Amino acid sequence: MVGDPLLKQAQGVWETLAAVPVSFPPVGGVNVVTSPASQLAPPSWVGMVVLGESAIVTAPTDRDAQVLRRHLAVMPASSLTSSEAARAVLPVNEVLGPAALGYVSRDGFRPAPAVLSVERLAPGHQDLVALVRSVSPEDAGESGMDEITSAAFVVRKGADVVAAAGFQVWPAAAAHLCVLTAPGERGRGLARQVASAAVAQALADGLLPQWRARPMASRNVARALGFRELGSQLSIRLDQEDLPGSLPPGTDSRE
Numbered sequence: 001m002v003g004d005p006l007l008k009q010a011q012g013v014w015e016t017l018a019a020v021p022v023s024f025p026p027v028g029g030v031n032v033v034t035s036p037a038s039q040l041a042p043p044s045w046v047g048m049v050v051l052g053e054s055a056i057v058t059a060p061t062d063r064d065a066q067v068l069r070r071h072l073a074v075m076p077a078s079s080l081t082s083s084e085a086a087r088a089v090l091p092v093n094e095v096l097g098p099a100a101l102g103y104v105s106r107d108g109f110r111p112a113p114a115v116l117s118v119e120r121l122a123p124g125h126q127d128l129v130a131l132v133r134s135v136s137p138e139d140a141g142e143s144g145m146d147e148i149t150s151a152a153f154v155v156r157k158g159a160d161v162v163a164a165a166g167f168q169v170w171p172a173a174a175a176h177l178c179v180l181t182a183p184g185e186r187g188r189g190l191a192r193q194v195a196s197a198a199v200a201q202a203l204a205d206g207l208l209p210q211w212r213a214r215p216m217a218s219r220n221v222a223r224a225l226g227f228r229e230l231g232s233q234l235s236i237r238l239d240q241e242d243l244p245g246s247l248p249p250g251t252d253s254r255e
Helices: 005-017 062-072 084-088 125-133 135-145 191-204 215-222
Strands: 030-034 046-051 055-060 092-103 119-121 152-157 160-170 174-179 210-213 230-238
Touching: 005 046, 005 092, 005 210, 005 230, 030 062, 055 062, 055 160, 084 092, 084 230, 092 125, 119 210, 125 135, 125 160, 135 152, 135 174, 152 191, 160 191, 174 191, 191 210, 210 215, 215 230
Parallel strands: 030 055, 174 210
Antiparallel strands: 046 055, 046 230, 092 210, 092 230, 119 152, 152 160, 160 174
């Protein structure tokens, strides 16, 4: 993947989200930085992103960063986003992920055949809100549909919106795709239809489409549209009272 323009674009997105100067090292390497404002993970969590077999990691405190550098050094970069591998060397309280990270270029995009009528709605439209409210909180959260900043591209069944896609515009000109289909309508290709329209709009806007997903069904939709899985992301919350080999809180590491 060395010299892959799509990979370099993807890495640039996450380097920007780290909120402090950091770059992906050569293949197999890991760079750990302290960044309380990092967007790689929720506040006070550790964020790990592997792209192209190298990784960046953000820690909320210097103490956490010291521990992570010590204990992640024994792990291959490609395994950092395995929750099992992280738990084997660190005291982990909570985990988000791992999620696969897929990207597509204009040349690699494979639009879905236009077999259904796809309508365009404003973000926050009442019919879109109704779809989000009709699914479980887990599905709604996974989709991110209530956070899109683009138009929503939807398919209806009668008067009801049963599938929708859009994107959030992220730093570094990324378009983070969000897709949701009503449970009773899944498996019919609706997600591919609406997602194809959203990806086409993102590319027309000069953005880098990003697909982050855990469920295999979602990942398969992305692959059908030409997305390439270039890496993965994991967020963990450490048990501060049980960090191995760490310094006590308030201790100066220079002493």
